Amino acid sequence: MAGLKLADITMKYGSLVALNNISFECHEGEFFTLFGPSGAGKTTTLELVAGIKKPTKGEIFIGERRVNDLTPDRRDVAMVFENYALYPHFTVYENVAFPLTSSRRKEKLTPSQKRERVDEITTLLGIHELLDRKPQQLSGGQKQRVSLARAMVRRPEAYLLDEPIAHLDAQLKVSARSTLKQFAHQRGTTILYVTHNYREALGLSDRILALRKGNIEQIGTPEEIYESPASDFVARLMGDPPINLVDVEIVSENGKVFFQADRDFRFPMRQGLLPKLEGISWEEDGKRVVRIGVRPKHVRVSLQKLSDASFQLPVYVAVREAEGNTITFELTNSFFLAKVDSSVHPEVGENVWVEIDQDNLYLFRKSVELTK
Amino acid sequence: MSTVEAKYVWKIYDEDVIAVKDASFRCENEEFVAVLGPSGCGKSSILRMIAGLEDITKGEMFFDGKVVNNLSPRDRNVALAFESYALYPPLSVYENIAFPLHARGLDKNEIRSKVQDIVDALELSDVLKRKPSKLSGGQQQRVSLARALVRDPSVLLLDEPLSHMDQRVRAVIRARIRRIHDELSTTTIYVTHDQEEAVALADKIIVMNLGVIQQIGTADDLFNYPSTQFVAGFIGEPSMNFLGGRVESQNRLAVRNGDKSVSWAIAEDIPSSHINTGVVVGIRPDKLEASKTSTSSGIRAKVDVVEFLGDYRILTLSLGEKVIKTIVPTDFSVSIDDTLWLTGLPEAIHVFEEKSGEALIKAKK
Structure with missing residues (x-):
């Protein structure tokens, strides 16, 4: 050898x-x-x-x-x-x-x-x-x-x-x-x-x-x-369903920083992430933008409000997997998937609460194009 | 929209090759049904007999209660999509979609409005002028x-639609197909060898092997209550483990562990007539409790392979001649040649008759 x-x-x-x-x-x-x-x-x-x-x-x-x-x-x-x-x-x-x-x-x-x-x-x-x-x-x-x-x-x-x-x-x-x-x-x-x-x-x-x-x-x-x-290229090659990639605007309001994509996809950024944005985020149409990556298993979905960081989205579709369900949401530039246990099975179009586990949030520069 | 029903259907080729044996099933109106099985199981023959592309040797096929055995494919109003039904490369997306309507002699305005409805539902409005070669796989x-779908078929037949797709886009396409079905509610029959695909999409799954229907049920039924050892081994990845065993009492099994055996409790009673008979004990890889120290109910196995798969690790262990797989969390530290003691969770243990492979417990009739 x-x-x-x-x-x-x-x-x-x-x-x-x-x-x-x-x-x-x-x-x-x-x-x-x-x-x-x-x-x-x-x-x-x-x-x-x-x-x-x-x-x-x-x-x-x-x-x-x-x-x-x-x-x-x-x-x-x-x-x-x-x-x-x-x-x-x-x-x-x-x-x-x-x-x-x-x-x-x-x-x-x-x-x-x-x-x-x-x-x-x-x-x-x-x-x-x-x-x-x-x-x-x-x-x-x-x-x-x-x-x-x-x-x-x-x-x-x-x-x-x-x-x-x-x-x-x-x-x-x-x-x-x-x-x-x-x-x-x-x-x-x-x-x-x-x-x-x-x-x-x-x-x-x-x-x-x-x-x-x-x-x-x-x-x-x-x-x-x-x-x-x-x-983002390496991240999205790993996992099935693959990691969610979303370009979010970084918005400051009353001393608080939010991540926002679309009207409803919006949540306050966890403390401590701010310094990490340096050198990764970019300028687009006068806005500060960063690409976030979150694996479907790190997205929680519930019919009830989960926390102040949760937000409401309409369900695009829910699909059964061998273990649990995959809930799909449609954003402007991409789909957003959540892997949940089989007790959560909302209807198409139903508004549900979504929460992203920010301890498992990745921040990326943009190196791949997102498609639907 | 239609119901599809097969009653005692046989397909025999060349007088003695039995492709489908005495198959009976029913697809309700608006239902999404998958026909699932390994290659050569007869699933494509079923699809072709529903479509009318293949004669039915014996038995009857009904659409909405009417026998269709002698109707041509055209008169059955079924639509086939995917894999072998390629798009016409010189035609634009619009022309491809409109094609079946032109063939029917519909007028231009009618065609335009029907195509518009369907491309809206499938989110294809932006690519109508493109040629197929300029589309992504998912768009094609x-x-x-x-x-x-544009000709409003009674039944939609899908043939292995996603098998060759990149897994990165598969989850999204799955979501789209299911959403389209939920919106248009066309009775849909989907043929596949991929159990993950069938589980994800179908309301009801027909599992076939060697021309015979093994079980018909929801994904949950098949996963939790497989009626035969074949179904148990076919659904789920990695596959269910099968071990030799003997029924000790109605709620205890002796599971072979090298020359000896260990005793496992089970949550459901086995019929007493089986006491002292040999059985096959089935347990899924994620339903084995692994201990690093000796336990009285644990089968002793040596770790041969450790695979990191992101969210968990798959361990391959040897148990004498037998190979067994178990799933452990990524923080469970383990190395090759370690010895583990594995016990099946009582409520997750399956028991099959040795000869027939039929489930003795956890079977949904």
Whole structure:
């Protein structure tokens, strides 16, 4: 195993800049995730490490080796794509052993060594008793673990995984996630992982790199990324339903400061927030404006007035979730969602009281456009 | 507006492939009904038989009490939207929506006023002149919905509408679809494999597996009173845990814990005829109480994986050969290889018959 290092990497396709001078390090044994929406440059980054593409500028290291000039097969990394179908006429054993028989392999294994490798990985993934079966005799979850075993049977310096479980059903995804994480932990593998799914990014990673149009937006542990997002861009990629972002005017009245958006969306600012507005808020049409972020679970909704900081809004719609309800309100420039328990189920158009938990309020500069 | 009722409906392909087996259900007027199940469960065959795109092999389909088996899709006045029903790229949003009305030979003014009503309801007035390629995914779906709704169908059929949407916009689109239904009150039948989607949108959910209806109920019914082990495992994420067990007495279970077993209390009585029989014990991941010290009722399990998911952590534990998942708050400190003792909350324990998978308690008939 080895760590990976990218130094001042720029990647251009013609005039399009896919990666804009990025540098980061994935330590040996680390599960490191490149996270962002499509077009962020995640797959390009992976392809550069694999050697499928050459960077316009910058250096790539695998361990101590500078690999810029090495062909893919000499870099000793294993790349796994989203789509890895099994060979239907091969048994599970033959499917998993296949990468070990490739004629291009530098490392020649004896049949018994091969057997050992396959035994080890399939035992770890809990599919050892299935070795003689054909793919069509397997359940969806078993097939997925066979694919994973085939990808992992090699022992490269690092694994490069591009959305390896994105195509699975929701429930299989949950089990695939924990299988993958357990594998990484037990083997101490270096993994560079690409996903646009925040649950995978949070659940799997030691650290996450949030990419935005070829630029690094933030690098941190899952806890850091979730609890302290560096920007409105990062914040709204995390969570389902996602965080509410609202641009509010900062209004001073009789020595009190209010946040206000629309006529009814208005509440007094909690003490202590004022200094934080400095350098974040901006001027717009002669008004002082800041972007607030509040997660739906930090919004309270009630038929009764909750406090002096609560305000009334008409319900746009109430939707049932597995646990509790999501109440949606319509503001001029965005929707505003509250996650409440199932006892709160107001009618469409009904006026309810809304209170925002300001201990869990984020303040952002404006870096993404809000849409409805 | 219509009621839709299926009575003992079968769909058999090539004489021996049974896609739908003896399905009976009823969608009330103005109701929002989801047909939910994994791929190959027969849900699309149901949708196509309602639409009239597929013959009914056996049984009858009723709209407002009248048999429609032999009516063409057009005469049933159903509308299909989404996924495979793409918009016409060269036409503007307005032209796309007006298209079904032109096809019916309505006059210009009538068309204009009908389109206006529907685009107001769906908040599309600002984009009427645009081409579909200039719209966001959410807008395209609303146009598709507008085109389906503009002809005032008796029944609206939605096919996997949100499955490929970015999750960032999904919550908002869900809210919009539900709001549109609440405003226009069209009887709506929605086919999906996504249980989260079905729970969020539907008044009533029909759960299917292998061509057979497993249960029909509200989201609460399915979540709290699943009538079979299949439904219990399909609804909820992460899935319900299933453990081996035996009925000790009407209100106690012996739950297998390696070579031994522990005794769990249950809140509802099991029929006495099941005492001493083997059962499957079901417990949702968030209904397990985790203790770091040994407890007499706790099953002993080793932590293999800890996943931080923002609002909570999911733990994957091994219990001999078995894998079990539990949800703990983010401030519950735990590391890999720790041992925990887990006890099911008595009022949240489900018990299923071993062979048939049918619920012995907490079942809504």
